[in-house]
Amino acid sequence: xxxxxxxxxxxxxxxPLFWMPLVFMAxxxxxxxxxxxxxxxxxxxxxLLLLAPTGSRTRMMVLLGPWRDANAYWLFLxxxxxxxxxxxxxxxxxxxxxxPLTLMALGVLIRFVSFELRLRAPVELQSPWIRGFAIxxxxxxxxxxLLLAQLIVGSGPQMGNLAFSAFIGICVLAAYALLGATWLIxxxxxxxxxxxxxxxxxxxxxxxxxxxxxxxxxALSNTGVFLRWSDGPPLGAVAAIWVVLFVxxxxxxxxxxxxxxxxxxxxxLPFLMTWLVFVLILAGIAYxxxxxxxxxxxxxxxxxxxxxxxxxxxxxxxxxxxxxxxFNLWVYWSMLGPTRPPQPRPYAPNQx
Amino acid sequence: xxxxxxxxxxxHFLVSLGFLTLFLLIELGLSWTLLFFKLGAxxxxxxxxxxxxxxxxxxxxxxxxxxxxxxxPVLIQIGSLWPGxxxxxxxxxxxxxxxxxxxxxxxxxxxxxxxxxxxxxxxxRVHTLVVAMVAVGVTLAxxxxxxxxxxxxxxxxxxxxxxxxxxxxxxxxxxxxxxxWLAALLGSGAALTAAFLLLGxxxxxxxxxxxxxxxxxxxxxxxxxxxxxxxxLTLALVGYGxxxxxxxxxxxxxxxxxxxxxAATDFPLVGWPDAARQETRYAxxxxxxxxxxxxxxxxxxxxxxxxxxxxxxxxxxxxWSFRIAWAASLFMVLMAIASYLRLRRHDGDPAHLSRxxxxxxxxSMFTGWVLGAAILCHVLLGxxxxxxxxxxxxxxxxxxxxAALLSAGLLVHALVYLIFVGAFYQLLRHISxxxxxxxxxxxxxx
Numbered sequence: 001x002x003x004x005x006x007x008x009x010x011x012x013x014x015x016p017l018f019w020m021p022l023v024f025m026a027x028x029x030x031x032x033x034x035x036x037x038x039x040x041x042x043x044x045x046x047x048l049l050l051l052a053p054t055g056s057r058t059r060m061m062v063l064l065g066p067w068r069d070a071n072a073y074w075l076f077l078x079x080x081x082x083x084x085x086x087x088x089x090x091x092x093x094x095x096x097x098x099x100p101l102t103l104m105a106l107g108v109l110i111r112f113v114s115f116e117l118r119l120r121a122p123v124e125l126q127s128p129w130i131r132g133f134a135i136x137x138x139x140x141x142x143x144x145x146l147l148l149a150q151l152i153v154g155s156g157p158q159m160g161n162l163a164f165s166a167f168i169g170i171c172v173l174a175a176y177a178l179l180g181a182t183w184l185i186x187x188x189x190x191x192x193x194x195x196x197x198x199x200x201x202x203x204x205x206x207x208x209x210x211x212x213x214x215x216x217x218x219a220l221s222n223t224g225v226f227l228r229w230s231d232g233p234p235l236g237a238v239a240a241i242w243v244v245l246f247v248x249x250x251x252x253x254x255x256x257x258x259x260x261x262x263x264x265x266x267x268x269l270p271f272l273m274t275w276l277v278f279v280l281i282l283a284g285i286a287y288x289x290x291x292x293x294x295x296x297x298x299x300x301x302x303x304x305x306x307x308x309x310x311x312x313x314x315x316x317x318x319x320x321x322x323x324x325x326x327f328n329l330w331v332y333w334s335m336l337g338p339t340r341p342p343q344p345r346p347y348a349p350n351q352x
Numbered sequence: 353x354x355x356x357x358x359x360x361x362x363x364h365f366l367v368s369l370g371f372l373t374l375f376l377l378i379e380l381g382l383s384w385t386l387l388f389f390k391l392g393a394x395x396x397x398x399x400x401x402x403x404x405x406x407x408x409x410x411x412x413x414x415x416x417x418x419x420x421x422x423x424x425p426v427l428i429q430i431g432s433l434w435p436g437x438x439x440x441x442x443x444x445x446x447x448x449x450x451x452x453x454x455x456x457x458x459x460x461x462x463x464x465x466x467x468x469x470x471x472x473x474x475x476x477r478v479h480t481l482v483v484a485m486v487a488v489g490v491t492l493a494x495x496x497x498x499x500x501x502x503x504x505x506x507x508x509x510x511x512x513x514x515x516x517x518x519x520x521x522x523x524x525x526x527x528x529x530x531x532x533w534l535a536a537l538l539g540s541g542a543a544l545t546a547a548f549l550l551l552g553x554x555x556x557x558x559x560x561x562x563x564x565x566x567x568x569x570x571x572x573x574x575x576x577x578x579x580x581x582x583x584x585l586t587l588a589l590v591g592y593g594x595x596x597x598x599x600x601x602x603x604x605x606x607x608x609x610x611x612x613x614x615a616a617t618d619f620p621l622v623g624w625p626d627a628a629r630q631e632t633r634y635a636x637x638x639x640x641x642x643x644x645x646x647x648x649x650x651x652x653x654x655x656x657x658x659x660x661x662x663x664x665x666x667x668x669x670x671x672w673s674f675r676i677a678w679a680a681s682l683f684m685v686l687m688a689i690a691s692y693l694r695l696r697r698h699d700g701d702p703a704h705l706s707r708x709x710x711x712x713x714x715x716s717m718f719t720g721w722v723l724g725a726a727i728l729c730h731v732l733l734g735x736x737x738x739x740x741x742x743x744x745x746x747x748x749x750x751x752x753x754x755a756a757l758l759s760a761g762l763l764v765h766a767l768v769y770l771i772f773v774g775a776f777y778q779l780l781r782h783i784s785x786x787x788x789x790x791x792x793x794x795x796x797x798x
Binding site for chain 1: 413418421425427428429430431433437444445449453457462464518519752764779
């Protein structure tokens, strides 16, 4: 595949003009995936706050606490990398997406600030900020769905597009809710887990419908994408992906149904399966788009900044990303599995 | 692209960037103040330093949260409001934005958490070092943004080929003529904002109860910081004006409300720039002070707005934002001097001020924001109709969103920003009345 690209573009494979955008695309994909997976359960739990009884809301917010500031950086990092490495696609992508982007920017702003304000506000002023966090999360999730839909079908004002956008918006909201619910199931026992099971079972159907709709519309509304998937080896991959997706959805559904009866046992299975679904769908979309940033119009090489600028950014990224990686491993390592209460330090009166 | 939607786009962006700037000023000013408190605790062992640190670190944490969150709408709006901008300046803006973001990312993830939540786990020395690193990180990230903005004011070290800027020399880009002045304005503005926050909060506390050691220290620090930063700011404003006269004569002419090229003598202190009659009416003028504030042509005549065929900034906005900035800074300098002189013999205890002056101090808590907003307006609006001075216009890079959509977006943004500014104030008032609540957070536990 690299060879055919090299031939097509007329670069040498060692030309930085050729490989640098590829490297950055890979990094960007990693950041987007990490954002969807790690910020995803955060958004999901935020959306579920609206359904949760008042008594459990504080507990749900507290559960999110340890990862909140790490989660918030993914979008920031992704946006920054994108604008600096692919400046010539930035405007073309952003301009038609003003509405969903505004929704997303405000959603992210509201949820981030609300979370921190709740943490620092006196108890009697906390409940409006919990509501703010929930509303911000729903806005963010819907905006992600609208962005996805508009990237796939373009942003024409036709009725079909609007209906599709609304449908995908709801499906993505459900996907985040599923992620949040399965995470809660894994983290917390008791009545919160039982509620989470019910939420998860309701969400999983919408997610499955959304996955099917995204794939079909992406393939049918765009000949290039259809050809890419239906010719030769990818056809086998299509079959494999569908089998895996089917297994994921079924196993999530079956585990959740069983857990209704035996909710005392903890399990990470539905959460990991939901992660797998996210990764597969994102990878599928990335493969369909590659090497385009705007479908059939701007490739990553058209959009890239000059080699000198990219080299500078790469140097910065080589310093920053390992730090990010180590920091995140340290932060996230205890994210899986049930929650443990913090241990008070042993009392030692002679130490400061 | 109609004129109205271009204006709306500009205001939309200005509002988002303004919200970011307000909290960046507090974050930047307080980060160094906190380091000062930590060092004070280190060297004098007085109990007040730690109390002052404990109180103001909460305000700092909240401001840094708001500044960070505010940067996401700004980042997105660079694309959605100015879609053509990055096509043209991407090679220069890209690395600078990346540097700012990676710096923020590294310094926040490594040090901010340790500073806010790890004081018990770290030794005192290491914690002071962490506080210093946080201050350095905020400063570096803001410096990147200052370089980008000042380069757009006075583009050097780069060349425009086929509608796209290419880098010639990074040192010239970073050291463009307006960079030192904008950096000085941001730095001293941040210090002054933080100083008046310290003064205002402590003055308000002194009306409710006698000040504790830590609150007294905050007040004294605020006094000295206000004196020093006020001096630097005044000099920086003068330097910024002279630099503008030399490198951006159109902006200088708009700032002075100077319409017709000729031998300028009088400096209009206040007045009403009337675009229809091409003159500044009802002006109160300072005789013989104008020449160095205006650009000169080869015959030694001062350049007026008639030389620019309409390609100059909106005169009233530029004229007034500059004067508001001056008024705010002079007000703050006078307040600082007056309170210093009054309390020189009383060990800087605001209890010796009259109730009215304390109320005045507490009411001018956010004068730094007025100053910051005015300077930002002058810097950004004074550059229009250019996005990059004399080469790239705003109209050619601007989005073609319908005006209704823009107004709705602007309205919603403004509303959300207002709510958060209100919440910040509410929380500040709450902690200044009842003291701080410790916030604990453990990574990986819940």
